[in-house]
Amino acid sequence: MFPKVLIFDVDGTLADTEEAHRRSFNQTFDHFGLGWHWSASDYQRLLAVTGGKERIAAHLDSLALPADERAPLQSAIAQWHADKTVRYAQMVAGGAVPLRPGVAQLLAEARAAGVRLAIATTTTRANIDALLSAHLGAHAADTFEVIACGDMVLAKKPAPDVYELALRTLGVDPPQAIAFEDSVAGLSSAVGAGLWTVVTPTCWTEGGDFSTAAVVMSDLAALAAGDPILQTLARLWSGARTADSPENRGLPASTPSARDTAAAARC
Ligand code: XBP
Ligand code: MG
DSSP states (O other): OOOSEEEEOOBTTTBOOHHHHHHHHHHHHHHTTOOOOOOHHHHHHHTTSOSHHHHHHHHHHTSOOOHHHHHHHHHTHHHHHHHHHHHHHHHHHTTOSOBOTTHHHHHHHHHHHTOEEEEEOSSOHHHHHHHHHHHHOTTGGGGOSEEEOGGGSSSOTTSSHHHHHHHHHHTOOGGGEEEEESSHHHHHHHHHTTOEEEEOOOTTTTTSOOTTOSEEOSOGGGGOSSSOHHHHHHHHHHHHHHSSSOTTTTOOOOOOOHHHHHHHHHO
């Protein structure tokens, strides 16, 4: 028995994108002469704030500035974020950020099995289109029946809104779906929407409290031990639906793939 739909987070789940986001933010800050630079450790801390515009605002709030200096900067955030989005989209459109291990395989298996696919993310549609077209071809966005983005809901993750929007648009109830996430905020959002959730942390999000996840592992390829990923996933998911307690947590995480190790080094 397969779930009706798989709902994927984007950043950190479909691809380990946050280094590209960080570099894009810093290029924008340079371009506008702000004198800001987010190091990897700055950015890992700032990732607790979901949404690029909100992240910039949080950084601005942390600066000791007189009100008459702060106000014009606050009103420029949308312009800076638009510039950053163009830079990020150009960076990923060229294929600089690969899909994470197992993602392409699971998407292909799901399509072949008639399992519907959707996205629920905090990022923008422009970023999604750039990433997907780099890896899934010109009609990449058609792979996902519903693409729910951050600016389509009032409250971004960890609020459940973006997953609830995806489920409502799909016309699917939570028990018929599986969510895939990489972060604590994303897990809270998916679980808040009632979803059985697989977490594959990256070096930016590892070490979070993933205790409400159904499965936590280094990447989706770890589910491919001998069987198709979808088959292993469906077995865990349907087992969880029949068993009282979620007996599927804590699967032996795979040894980090070379790419994950590289990502860890980048972090
Ligand atoms: C992660 C986020 C996003 C990205 C940056 O999104 O919180 O804000 O870090 O993208 P996801 P934007 O839900 O896919 O993990 O600058 O477009 O917000
Ligand atoms: Mg994410």
